[in-house]
Amino acid sequence: MKRWRDLRQDLRRRLAMHFVADRDYLARLYRDKLGAWPDLEHPRGFNEKIMFKMLHDRRPVLTLFSDKLRVRDYVRQVAPALALPTLYWWSPRADSLPFEALPDQFVLKANHGSGWNLIVANKAELQRSDLVRLGRRWLKSDFTIVGREWAYRDIRRTLYAEQRLRGADDAVPPDYKLFVFGGKVRLIQVDRDRFTRHTQVLYDANWNYVEGTVAAMQGPPIDRPPSLSLMIEAAEGLSASVDFLRVDLYDIDGRVCFGELTSSPNKGLSPFRPGALDERLGGWLELDDYSQPGALRYEPDAFREIGTIAPSRS
Numbered sequence: 001m002k003r004w005r006d007l008r009q010d011l012r013r014r015l016a017m018h019f020v021a022d023r024d025y026l027a028r029l030y031r032d033k034l035g036a037w038p039d040l041e042h043p044r045g046f047n048e049k050i051m052f053k054m055l056h057d058r059r060p061v062l063t064l065f066s067d068k069l070r071v072r073d074y075v076r077q078v079a080p081a082l083a084l085p086t087l088y089w090w091s092p093r094a095d096s097l098p099f100e101a102l103p104d105q106f107v108l109k110a111n112h113g114s115g116w117n118l119i120v121a122n123k124a125e126l127q128r129s130d131l132v133r134l135g136r137r138w139l140k141s142d143f144t145i146v147g148r149e150w151a152y153r154d155i156r157r158t159l160y161a162e163q164r165l166r167g168a169d170d171a172v173p174p175d176y177k178l179f180v181f182g183g184k185v186r187l188i189q190v191d192r193d194r195f196t197r198h199t200q201v202l203y204d205a206n207w208n209y210v211e212g213t214v215a216a217m218q219g220p221p222i223d224r225p226p227s228l229s230l231m232i233e234a235a236e237g238l239s240a241s242v243d244f245l246r247v248d249l250y251d252i253d254g255r256v257c258f259g260e261l262t263s264s265p266n267k268g269l270s271p272f273r274p275g276a277l278d279e280r281l282g283g284w285l286e287l288d289d290y291s292q293p294g295a296l297r298y299e300p301d302a303f304r305e306i307g308t309i310a311p312s313r314s
Helices: 002-019 022-034 046-056 061-066 071-078 128-140 228-238 276-284
Strands: 087-091 106-110 117-120 159-162 175-181 184-192 199-203 244-252 255-262
Touching: 022 046, 046 244, 046 276, 061 071, 061 255, 071 228, 071 255, 106 128, 117 128, 128 159, 175 228, 184 228, 184 276, 228 244, 228 255
Parallel strands: none
Antiparallel strands: 087 159, 106 117, 106 159, 175 184, 175 244, 184 199, 244 255
């Protein structure tokens, strides 16, 4: 039943790509999710400004940020103090998945979308054929039809398997999401137990508590991580001083691991609680002039198309 629902939804989205303009499509998503029409002519709130970016920001750096494999080289150059999860395998072909050679625990992901991942906690409980079938479905899918996020449009469709990060007592480590506005960290969202009882807590860059949540239940306070200054320095460097970037990091026993970069969190549909948080973050987001390329701290052409690790030839 779920498979047929997914197929029908995919068909509707593909048809909408041909008949519904990006602006109209995003405005309807906003209304359906948040209960009001967005002002995309004069955006004020954070969600409205993120949607404005999605409609108008066409700088190639956004594609680099969203390309999960290619961005690894960028992280190595700009923030060498960060650890990267071990990359076990990547390939544009699901059939080449080296199931037997992979460790007992890993995460299977698609490079060209967001949320397309499968945590494998015990390989013995799965069949290779099931993973191959899932990978084929991802490879056939176009993520840009979901939220019209231009940044994903030119990313190579590729699968990869990487290290499953684990914290104390083999638990999922807290996920630190650093909101960087104009090159400065202004907010840190800490997510815990994302796959069980998902909670959040917010702090500013000095680890002062901020009332509210972005898209989950309110969680209990968390101690200031000893690596906070390193995380902030890395996030601000990786942001390349663009108007906004969210940098996701993990602290595992003092070792800071890179997660991902996000230019359009929740596709501009974050259910802020209280709602005033949306305006507060919107006030921090001063949109760049997207007609200008901007001064970047790196040369995108210096990065190889898919990263430094050779694909599987199996």
